[in-house]
Amino acid sequence: MTRKVDLAMYVQALPPYARNLGVLFPPLVAALIAIALNYAGVWFFAASGGAGVSIIALVVNVMYGFAFGISLIFADDAWRHGRANLPSAWNDGRRKAGNILIAVIGFFFLTWIARYIGAMSGSSYIALALGALALWAFIYAIPAAAIGGTPGGAALSASLQAARRQPLATAILVVICLIVWIALNSYVVQWLPFSEIGNEIAGALLTAISLGYIALVVAKQYSDLAFRPYW
Numbered sequence: 333m334t335r336k337v338d339l340a341m342y343v344q345a346l347p348p349y350a351r352n353l354g355v356l357f358p359p360l361v362a363a364l365i366a367i368a369l370n371y372a373g374v375w376f377f378a379a380s381g382g383a384g385v386s387i388i389a390l391v392v393n394v395m396y397g398f399a400f401g402i403s404l405i406f407a408d409d410a411w412r413h414g415r416a417n418l419p420s421a422w423n424d425g426r427r428k429a430g431n432i433l434i435a436v437i438g439f440f441f442l443t444w445i446a447r448y449i450g451a452m453s454g455s456s457y458i459a460l461a462l463g464a465l466a467l468w469a470f471i472y473a474i475p476a477a478a479i480g481g482t483p484g485g486a487a488l489s490a491s492l493q494a495a496r497r498q499p500l501a502t503a504i505l506v507v508i509c510l511i512v513w514i515a516l517n518s519y520v521v522q523w524l525p526f527s528e529i530g531n532e533i534a535g536a537l538l539t540a541i542s543l544g545y546i547a548l549v550v551a552k553q554y555s556d557l558a559f560r561p562y563w
Contacts, residue, residue, distance in 0.1 A: 337504060338556065341553065342549060345552065352406070352415060354416065355407050355410065358402040359540040362398075363396075363539045370388060370392070393440055398432055398433060403544060404554075406547070428478060430484060435482075435484045442469075445466075447459050447460075447462060449462055450462035467510075468499075468502055469492050473490070476490040479551060479554060479558075502553075516539070521535045
């Protein structure tokens with residue numbers, strides 16, 4: 333079944349966002365913890381020349397993924413009922429934690445593999461293209477586990493099937509999410525006027541703002557593709 337591409341959704345997400353700022357709270361907490369872990373990692377692994385920094389990076393990525401899953405649950409509730417409840421989203425996320433974490437790890441692993449294969453070609457453009465293709469294929473994996481209740485091991489397959497049902501809508505979703513992420517986390521951060529720690533805290537807030545918006549549009553589109561209309 334083919335559905336019309338809903339471009340208005342990207343603007344319609346703004347009023348629910350303004351009414352439900354709690355959607356950015358889980359990634360904000362994750363971002364602040366990430367700052368602390370990065371500082372602790374530099375100190376703790378200094379004697380080994382920073383050999384354990386990659387472990388910290390892995391933990392941070394998984395933490396961000398789980399926080400994003402909580403935001404997706406919150407966002408889905410916000411679309412359905414106008415206002416969402418953060419404790420309710422957290423409790424739901426805890427019940428689904430195993431499936432969400434499996435989906436998060438699978439998502440990061442497959443997107444990393446795609447970029448790694450692209451990098452082996454020696455072309456940064458091929459690496460970016462394969463990374464974007466992996467993002468297109470698996471962008472619904474975390475919402476499938478967090479919103480749809482899909483078992484973590486099946487979430488990646490469910491995402492690929494949803495993307496293949498609506499390839500254009502999914503491609504537009506990927507592009508919009510990348511634009512929002514890059515704009516707030518690559519360009520705006522360059523103009524932050526604070527001290528080093530102040531810039532990092534402001535950067536954490538920008539990360540949370542971008543992930544909050546991305547959670548809203550991804551949750552809406554996933555529910556539409558999963559044939560669960562809003563009421």
